[in-house]
Amino acid sequence: MNEHPEGAVVIEPVTERDLPCLNRLTNDPAVALYLDLAPPVSLSRTLDFFRYIREQEGAWWAIRIGGDLAGSVGLIPADPSSRLGHTASLFVYLDPAWWGRGLGRRGVEAMVGEAGRRGLVRLEVLVVDGNERSLRLFRACGFAWEGVRRDGFRADDGYCDLIQLARVLR
Numbered sequence: 582m583n584e585h586p587e588g589a590v591v592i593e594p595v596t597e598r599d600l601p602c603l604n605r606l607t608n609d610p611a612v613a614l615y616l617d618l619a620p621p622v623s624l625s626r627t628l629d630f631f632r633y634i635r636e637q638e639g640a641w642w643a644i645r646i647g648g649d650l651a652g653s654v655g656l657i658p659a660d661p662s663s664r665l666g667h668t669a670s671l672f673v674y675l676d677p678a679w680w681g682r683g684l685g686r687r688g689v690e691a692m693v694g695e696a697g698r699r700g701l702v703r704l705e706v707l708v709v710d711g712n713e714r715s716l717r718l719f720r721a722c723g724f725a726w727e728g729v730r731r732d733g734f735r736a737d738d739g740y741c742d743l744i745q746l747a748r749v750l751r
Contacts, residue, residue, distance in 0.1 A: 588647020590684065592691045595641045595653060600627050602650045603643075611677045615709045617734070640695055644675065644688045651679040654688035656696060656704075667702040673718075680714065689722045697750050704750065709734050710742040724748045 595603065604627040606612055613620045634641045634655065641655040652675030659665040673688050696704055706724060708715045720726075724746040733743035 587682070588649075590687060591645040592642050592654070592688060593645070595631065595643045595655075597628075597631065599643050599650060599653075600624065600631060603627060603653055606650075606652065606674065606676055609677065612674050614736075615712045615715065616674065619735075639669070640692065642688070642691065642695075644684050646679065646684065651676050651684050652688065654685075654692050656692055656699075656701075658699075658701070667700075669696060669699075669701050669704055671696075671704045671706050673715075685715075685718045686722060689718065693722065693748065693750065702749060702751055703747055705745065705747045707733070707743045707745055709736075710744055716744065716746075719746050722748070 601624060604622060604624045607616060607618055607622045607627065608620045610620075613622075618626070631641065633639075634657070637658060638661075639655060639657045641653060643650055644652045644654060652673065654671070654673040656669040656671055658669040659667075671689065671692055673685050673692075675685055675688075693704065704724070706719055707730070708719065710729075725748070727745045727747050730743040730745060732740035734741045
């Protein structure tokens with residue numbers, strides 16, 4: 582547990598009790614703008630994702646501050662039996678009320694630590710072009726620019742590029 586000006590920061594596994602709040606968050610227009618899930622996202626879809634993460638032996642952790650759920654961070658591992666089994670995709674999203682307070686960085690750092698404990702070598706992220714806040718976050722956490730997936734993201738008004746960044750842990 583670490584202190585933050587607004588209270589204690591706790592980063593711990595998501596539970597089923599958290600799913601309604603996380604589902605509301607994925608449907609928040611400011612958050613949904615850059616998520617791959619197109620709103621409205623049903624609660625059953627959030628439950629499916631929760632089960633998927635468990636089945637894939639991934640990680641989905643809640644970021645709490647002063648007891649409030651501020652967001653989440655997670656790892657989606659590649660198939661461990663494949664030649665990509667040393668990699669995982671990382672994601673993070675926060676309630677806009679908590680943007681700019683260092684919680685995203687703390688969440689990403691927690692997942693980097695978890696990835697290391699799991700023996701992963703490489704973490705990858707995809708960021709929608711124009712999401713400068715996320716690009717700054719990942720660069721500050723040691724992720725390097727690797728390339729662009731042209732028109733890789735379908736937005737409400739057309740297609741956007743996806744910026745691929747990665748961090749090698751060894």
